[in-house]
Amino acid sequence: MPHVDLSRLDEPLAWAEPYRAKMVEPIPVTRRAERERFIAEAGYNPFRLRAEQVSIDLLTDSGTAAMSDAQWSALMLGDESYAGSRSFYRLRDAVRDVLGFDHVLPAHQGRAAENVLFHTLVQPGQVVPNNMHFDTTKAHVQNRHARPVDLGIPDGRDPQSTHPFKGNMDVAALEVLLEEEGPTAPLVMLTVTCNNNGGQPVSMENIRRVSEVAHRHGALLFFDAARFAENAYLIQQREPGYRDVPLSEIVHEMMSHADGCTMSAKKDGLVNMGGFVAFRDETLYRQASSFAILYEGFVTYGGMSGRDLDALAAGLREVLDEAYLSSRVGQVRYLWEQLDGLGIPLVAPAGGHGVYVDAARFLPHFGRDDLPGWALSVALYEEAGVRATEIGTVLAGRDPETGEHDYPAQELLRLAIPRRVYSFRHMDVVAEGLRRVWERRESLPAYRFSYEPPVLRHFTATFEPHPVAVHP
Numbered sequence: 001m002p003h004v005d006l007s008r009l010d011e012p013l014a015w016a017e018p019y020r021a022k023m024v025e026p027i028p029v030t031r032r033a034e035r036e037r038f039i040a041e042a043g044y045n046p047f048r049l050r051a052e053q054v055s056i057d058l059l060t061d062s063g064t065a066a067m068s069d070a071q072w073s074a075l076m077l078g079d080e081s082y083a084g085s086r087s088f089y090r091l092r093d094a095v096r097d098v099l100g101f102d103h104v105l106p107a108h109q110g111r112a113a114e115n116v117l118f119h120t121l122v123q124p125g126q127v128v129p130n131n132m133h134f135d136t137t138k139a140h141v142q143n144r145h146a147r148p149v150d151l152g153i154p155d156g157r158d159p160q161s162t163h164p165f166k167g168n169m170d171v172a173a174l175e176v177l178l179e180e181e182g183p184t185a186p187l188v189m190l191t192v193t194c195n196n197n198g199g200q201p202v203s204m205e206n207i208r209r210v211s212e213v214a215h216r217h218g219a220l221l222f223f224d225a226a227r228f229a230e231n232a233y234l235i236q237q238r239e240p241g242y243r244d245v246p247l248s249e250i251v252h253e254m255m256s257h258a259d260g261c262t263m264s265a266k267k268d269g270l271v272n273m274g275g276f277v278a279f280r281d282e283t284l285y286r287q288a289s290s291f292a293i294l295y296e297g298f299v300t301y302g303g304m305s306g307r308d309l310d311a312l313a314a315g316l317r318e319v320l321d322e323a324y325l326s327s328r329v330g331q332v333r334y335l336w337e338q339l340d341g342l343g344i345p346l347v348a349p350a351g352g353h354g355v356y357v358d359a360a361r362f363l364p365h366f367g368r369d370d371l372p373g374w375a376l377s378v379a380l381y382e383e384a385g386v387r388a389t390e391i392g393t394v395l396a397g398r399d400p401e402t403g404e405h406d407y408p409a410q411e412l413l414r415l416a417i418p419r420r421v422y423s424f425r426h427m428d429v430v431a432e433g434l435r436r437v438w439e440r441r442e443s444l445p446a447y448r449f450s451y452e453p454p455v456l457r458h459f460t461a462t463f464e465p466h467p468v469a470v471h472p
């Protein structure tokens with residue numbers, strides 16, 4: 001099993017965690033026979049497992065971060081005044097300093113921020129281009145009876161392409177769409193990093209060009225900023241001319257091209273719950289305030305308690321720490337390199353918040369209806385007590401018109417790594433678990449639905465093992 005590469009000692013903290021434990025949470029230890037029973041009782045759906053049945057939980061990097069001592073102490077400063085709390089102003093100042101947007105409306109999480117923004121900007125019949133909509137973002141555009149359009153570059157849909165910025169938007173395609181739809185596209189969105197294709201970053205050059213095209217056509221540019229810090233770090237590492245630019249300046253430059261952002265603070269806010277929508281323009285902020293009050297709460301708390309606003313204000317300032325981001329993204333790369341070394345097919349290159357296994361190439365004898373990503377998630381849990389999630393046919397759901405599976409571009413298994421929670425040694429365990437699954441890949445069962453709910457089926461569906469269909 002590979003060990004920490006001490007030859008990288010000269011790379012500041014890329015080889016280890018730049019923090020130490022002050023409080024610990026025991027990890028449940030289970031035996032294989034127990035895990036086989038647990039997952040069967042859960043209807044072969046990892047979402048239905050109890051957390052106490054999971055040893056290493058890579059289901060999501062959302063809301064699963066460990067807060068710092070500074071954040072825990074910030075909680076004690078929480079001001080629970082209904083209106084105008086000190087906590088709100090500390091958050092507003094953090095958003096101004098870190099992102100450069102003057103106006104902020106707290107919201108209880110990312111999708112709530114999307115709801116407020118789209119009620120403000122999007123009318124029925126309009127179109128919203130994005131490099132790649134996250135599921136809730138897409139659903140909120142549709143909820144406004146508007147049309148979400150994914151305009152990522154073709155490399156972004158090819159798991160084997162090693163393009164350094166697979167989150168980029170196809171600028172030519174955007175130009176064509178806006179020529180045709182100009183007046184009906186109120187805003188363009190860029191998701192940084194791009195979650196659904198592997199935590200892949202958007203380059204500064206692409207941000208600049210997308211901003212120019214959007215504004216020329218009278219559309220605003222908003223970031224889905226859930227993983228803005230990881231995107232900034234990957235710009236620093238990969239884009240010519242940015243190696244020596246401080247991360248705070250990179251973030252300012254990114255945001256300078258946009259009119260605002262939505263934020264799921266459960267990711268790069270380093271908190272367990274929270275979000276916001278931020279604006280450069282005061283008029284827009286005023287319009288959005290009505291919807292924030294309607295859906296979330298008064299403009300200075302928006303669904304969050306004062307103490308949580310304070311923890312978020314502290315988290316936003318911490319997340320750009322170079323040692324943290326270097327270790328964070330380094331840990332993702334560490335797991336990626338181990339799995340790649342074993343010959344396991346992955347989405348390349350390593351992204352910002354997780355490793356994405358290419359389930360279609362891992363199980364080439366599976367058809368799509370055999371649910372390869374789902375089968376891998378069950379096998380990995382049985383093997384090592386590691387919980388991960390399919391990003392493939394099950395997650396994509398059915399086409400509402402035809403009722404057929406809405407097959408996505410890729411069949412993936414996402415190993416999302418929580419922030420500041422697991423050690424590099426935990427990554428070794430994940431790699432060993434997946435190595436064992438890889439060795440018995442030819443004997444893994446397929447899965448079929450035994451219960452399929454009509455919407456967001458992956459959360460509550462149950463499955464049964466099934467022989468792999470023979471494909472011509």
Ligand code: F0G
Binds near residue numbers: 061062136264
């Ligand atoms: N945008 C992106 C890019 C996301 O990844 C998420 C959530 C959201 C918006 C919605 O934010 O959950 O706070 O309402 N992603 C989680 C995940 C759920 O597991 O990737 P939320």
